[in-house]
Amino acid sequence: MSAYDETGVITVWSDFTGFVNDHVWGTGTLVGDLANGIGFTSDDEGSFANTVDEPGGILAITTDVGDDDNAFLFAGPFFARDGGCEMKARFKFSSATCAILVGFQETLSATTPVMGAEFATATMTYGNIGNVVGFNYDSDGTTDDFRALMGDGQAALSDSGNGVRANATITADRWYEVEVYVGPTGIAECWLSDPGHVDADSIPQLRLIKRFSTGTLTTTTDPIFAVLGIENRDANARVLEVDYFGAKGYRDRRPT
Numbered sequence: 322m323s324a325y326d327e328t329g330v331i332t333v334w335s336d337f338t339g340f341v342n343d344h345v346w347g348t349g350t351l352v353g354d355l356a357n358g359i360g361f362t363s364d365d366e367g368s369f370a371n372t373v374d375e376p377g378g379i380l381a382i383t384t385d386v387g388d389d390d391n392a393f394l395f396a397g398p399f400f401a402r403d404g405g406c407e408m409k410a411r412f413k414f415s416s417a418t419c420a421i422l423v424g425f426q427e428t429l430s431a432t433t434p435v436m437g438a439e440f441a442t443a444t445m446t447y448g449n450i451g452n453v454v455g456f457n458y459d460s461d462g463t464t465d466d467f468r469a470l471m472g473d474g475q476a477a478l479s480d481s482g483n484g485v486r487a488n489a490t491i492t493a494d495r496w497y498e499v500e501v502y503v504g505p506t507g508i509a510e511c512w513l514s515d516p517g518h519v520d521a522d523s524i525p526q527l528r529l530i531k532r533f534s535t536g537t538l539t540t541t542t543d544p545i546f547a548v549l550g551i552e553n554r555d556a557n558a559r560v561l562e563v564d565y566f567g568a569k570g571y572r573d574r575r576p577t
Contacts, residue, residue: 329574333358333396333547334567337371338378359566362434363392372562382561384553391552393434394563398544399425399570406570407502408455408547415560417460417493420552421467424455424501424511425545436550438470438484445483447472452538452545454509455501456530457484458491460554465491469511469531471538479536487530490517496564498527503545507537 335357365385372379384390399406410423426437428450437453439446441461445468447453454471468484471477489497498514510532514525538545547568551561 329572331399331570331572332567333569334565335359335380336378336565337380337563358396360395361393362395362429362431363390364433365390367392367558377564380563382551382563384551384559384561386553386556386558388553388556390558391434391436391550392561393429393548393550394566395429395546395548396566396568397425397546397570399547399568400542400544400573401503401507401538402505402541403573404571405502405504406545406547406568407500408566408568409498409500410549410566411496411498411564412549412566413494413496413562414551415493415562416557417465417491418554418557419559420457420459420461420554421561422453422455422457422548422550422552423499424453424548425503426453426455426548427451427473427543427545429546429548434550436552437548438472439552440468440484443483445470445472445477445481447475447477449475452540452543454503454511454533454538454545455548456487456499456511456513467491467497467513467515467530469513469533471509471533471536473538473540478538479533481533481536485511485531487513487515487528489513489515492516496525498525500527503538505541507541509533509538
């Protein structure tokens with residue numbers, strides 16, 4: 322097969338097997354091409370390191386110590402209309418007192434990034450960042466869980482509402498795997514593997530938590546970024562360890 326046969330596919334992937342703690346993290350500084358086309362942005366300072374006591378290459382991101390300090394890995398932009406797009410990530414967090422957003426969102430500032438959706442008490446709040454689809458975990462909620470969601474312009478889309486509970490086991494320092502797919506018409510699927518759902522050999526299993534098909538992303542011609550973000554929920558640094566992060570989309574081949 323000619324290498325040119327794959328030029329229509331845009332693929333980003335890293336297992337973080339390289340040395341990454343030489344990247345500079347400054348206040349509001351965008352770190353371009355952290356690993357194989359994966360970008361990084363944060364709203365304050367912190368540090369990168371490699372986790373060396375586990376196999377396979379793991380990137381450890383430590384946030385700054387302020388309440389609501391956050392940090393994001395991202396890739397893109399992608400356009401769903403060009404054939405759909407997908408993202409995958411495997412990660413864990415040092416403390417359950419935090420928030421996680423993983424999936425796709427339309428807007429991600431290079432200086433003051435915000436999560437596309439946050440959950441407090443029993444209510445999901447959708448940020449003014451355009452389209453967002455994926456999972457939220459937020460310890461500000463009364464009941465801790467990952468929740469599948471889809472929103473646009475500060476409002477829920479489809480039957481997302483306050484999110485669709487995964488009934489996941491929330492445990493610090495345990496691996497979670499997420500896969501999010503968005504079709505060219507804006508239909509989306511959100512898959513999750515968590516420590517509480519394993520097979521007979523104790524192997525975690527991906528579960529389809531929600532297929533958003535009664536409603537779709539509002540505008541499939543809008544750009545969306547694959548994201549994995551963590552945000553503090555008190556004045557303490559949090560560590561987000563990432564085993565892998567990847568995304569795939571398709572090139573716009575239509576004449577201009």
